[in-house]
Amino acid sequence: MGIKRLDELTAGTVLASDLKASDGRLLFKADTELEERHIELLKRVGVAEADVKADAGDLSDETVRDIEDYVRDFFLYVDPEFEPSLQMFRIALDLTGSAVASGWVLPDISDRRASDVEHMEDLFLRGMGSPDTIVKHETELASFPDIYFRIKEVLEDESASAERIAKVVSTDMSLAAKLIKLVNSPLYGFPQSIDSISRAVALVGAKELSTLALGISAINYFKDIPPELVDMKSFWRHSITCGIFAKILAGTQIGLSPERFFIAGLLHDVGRLILFKKLPYASTEAMLFARENSIPLVEAERSIMDFCHTDVSQPLLQSWKFPEGLSDMINYHHSPMEFPNPLEPAIIHVADNLTNAVEIAQGGMYVLPGIDVQAWEILGIKADPLLRDAVDQYHEQIDIIMNAFF
Amino acid sequence: MGSLFSSSISLRKSVRIADDEFIQLRDFIYEKSGIFVDVKRKYLFESRFSKRLNELGLSNFADYLKYLKFDMKKAEELTTLFEMVTTNETSFCRDMKQLKAFQGNVLKEKIDEQRKTGKLELNIWSAGCSSGEEPYTLSILLHESLKMELPRWKITITAVDLSKAMIKRAQTGVYGDYAFKTTPDDIKAKYFKKDPEGWKINPEVQSLVKFQQMNLNDPLALKRVARSHIVFCRNVIIYFDESMKKKVVGSFYDNLLPGGYLMLGHSETLHKISQTFKPVYHPGTIAYKKEG
Structure with a gap:
């Protein structure tokens, strides 16, 4: 985030580039987090300034309040006193704080609304396509x-x-x-x-x-969805993020194979892809409705179409004969407690919420869908420090995994 | 990196609403407006209403409920309450494809019918008109369709909304750029004038529209609306539960003249709500016809 004078440096500041002494000797490498003793050393060798990374500490009180309000708006569907919600809130605050410190501008309300749906045409008229008929139309048309x-x-x-x-x-x-x-x-x-x-x-x-x-x-199978419909890159980023978190959460449980959870996370919103293909207008309307009213996308889909993406994934995965356990995780990720053996879908459920929380700082537009208290409890884990660790791991992995896919 | 946000920062900023208070408030809203608030929106409610409680100097929801029911200013508060439960996203010519299909089919049919019988009149009801973009758009469509013939027609567009503030804003007829995000440039140039506050709708377009505050949950008020050839009700019934949807759609049916049409929002449906209308499919829209 630029050059700071020595007297402005505080412990915890991270170097943006290698720091060299006046004679060119390397003192500290980029990414070093400075400690008090490092700063003392710099004073002794007479370094005047350092190129440091953005630090949320540089933000004004007003900006900090704006960030709090902005982030809080994404947590209107979770119990504010529930520990995991609170942890996710704090994580989202820190991430958003550093994004803003690095120059990201908080989007305003009109950004949330901006999208032109006028050119889209649905294959099914409202009230005429049930999830089954929509999926049937898809699976008959294109071979897997x-x-x-x-x-x-x-x-x-x-x-x-x-x-x-x-x-x-x-x-x-x-x-x-x-x-x-x-x-x-x-x-x-x-x-x-x-x-x-x-x-x-x-x-x-x-x-x-x-x-x-x-x-x-x-x-x-979905590589041909036209980009003007939906930003596929951010769709898959969301999916991969959920996969990473699901895999980490599954790792805390005994006897679960984490790979399956990565895949379930990767495909948890597969129903939305069918909706994009068959009901582009209605699904875009649902997205706008969700953004404008700060309601979870899954609720917005139900308001606009009478059903949601998990109602669609169910017949879809069935027609693909997708392995049952994986299908269940996907189909029940918004309602894990409705599934007889809720542990596996509960993992996707929590991962999806955490995904939405980290996306806030990346310009995500959708509120957290809501964390089911019982679903969290069957995981039997403590939110602190597990969620923060998961987010750290995610930061190390996401770009490389995205790169493997696209 | 150290966090700038206190590690004890809480997520709740709002006054807590107890479960029974939420149910009371929800029932109150439902009774007054027909808008059904799902329990999932409890925290959303806390957050939205907390600001209002602060303004009123109330420290809890029980007091707010009392205020709503018994205070001298309860009628005014109801208006504020309604604004907090609905959002008012709209723009001119929203959903151009539907409007074109409406103009080329439904409106054309009605105009031709009226010409044949020699009764040059048309009543349109815009139910849930928000800040006026929809009824003004309809007035513009009529100007575009009837052109020079228009002065010979007696046209009334009755535009109603739950919110008094919205009706007030609609009556001023001045809009910011945001309202034009879906409007063709020629339409904007022809029917609006630049104004210090934004863009002002032309008086001849405005003159066809009669605004009034109305609650769609008030059957008596609905009965006072003149019988219509066409009812527009877009993106309103999504806020209602099934029984309220049925009630409102039933009122539209009663209000429509035989052969009249009900137009809903693009993704809305009468499926599961009413069998009495006959859906008529046009590319870009469905019009629901009252046969007879």
Whole structure:
């Protein structure tokens, strides 16, 4: 965020670039968080100024209040005294604070509204398309990628060898390339680099890798959604973020395979993609309705269309014969307690809320959909410091994982 | 990096609403306006109403409920209350495709019918007109359709809204740029004049529209609206629950002249609400016809 004089530096300030003494000698590397003793040292060697990163401490009281009000508006559907909501609020405050300190301008109300829906045409007239008919129209029209079913087959075959799995996955070059990038990303954090699918199968596990491949091939199906309808990049960023959080949360539980949660998070809003394709006008109206009235998108969909994206994902995943456990997580992520075994959907539920919380500082427009107290409680974890740690990990992972996909 | 926000900062900034207070307030709003507030919006309510409680110097919702029910100023407060529960997002020529389909089919049909019978009159009811963009847009469409013939017609657009403040704003007929985000430039140039405050609607467009404050939950008030050839009610019934939707749509049915049309917002539907209307499909819109 620019140059600061030595007397302006405080402990906790982070260097934006390498700090050198007047004779060119390197004192501290970029990204060093300065401590009191570092500052003392700088005084001794006579350094006059340092290039430092934005610090929320530079913000005026008024800006701080604006940020509080701005962020608070996204938390109107969660219990303000519930510990996890409060933690997510504080995380969102800090992230938004540093975004603003780095020059981000808080969007105003008219930004939330701006979107032109005039050119869109729905395939179904209101009241005429139920989730079932909409999905049927989609699945009859377009065939699902062949590779998906071949992966599904090996996934369901208990006796399938690692070799066979590697072979099936390798037949699709772009899929294989994405998988390689993913297993080399911090999502897995393997110390050595993995350069072949068979090596990936060996390290990640056959079932896990097939699940990952299955999810990625499902995503491929939606690559043709026109960008003017919805910003697909931010859609997938939201999905991947939810996947990362879901995987981390699943890691706190005993006996859950975290891969499945990454995929469930990745596809948790898949119903929205069908809505974009079939009801572009109505789904955009729902988005605007949600933004203008500060209500969760899922509620706005119900108001505008009489059903929501999980009502659509249900017949969709069924027609794809998507593995049941994964489908349940996706279909119940807004209502985990309605599912007989709520733990798995509850993880996606919490991850989705946390995703919305971190997106506030990135210009996210949608309020947190609401955290079900019971759903949180069955996770049996403490919000502090777990949520903050999860957000730190997310920051390390997100760009690299986005890069693996797009 | 250290946090600038106190580690004890709380999420709640508002006065807490107890569950029974929320239910009382919700029932009160429903009774007065037909607007149904889901329990999921409880915290949203706390936040919106807290500012108002502060302004009134009240420290809790129980006192606010008393204020709403018994205070000398309760009628005025009701208006403020309504503004807090509804939002008023609208612009001129919102949903151009629907309006074009309306103009080319429904409006054309009605105009031709009236010409044939020699009764050059038309009543349109804009229910939930907000700050006036919709009724003024309808007036502009009539000017565009009838052109030179217009002075020979007797046209009334009855525009009603729950909010007094909205009606007041609508009557001034002055709008900021935001209201024109979906308006074609030629329409803006033809029917609006630059004004120090924004853009002012032309008096001849304004003269067709009669504004009044009205609660769609008040059956007697609805009965006083002159019978209409066309009723516009867009993006209003989404705020109602099913029984209120049925009631309001029933009132529109009663108000319409035989052969009249009800127009809803683009994504709204009478599916599950009314079987009495006949849906007529046009590219870009559905018009609901009262047969007879």
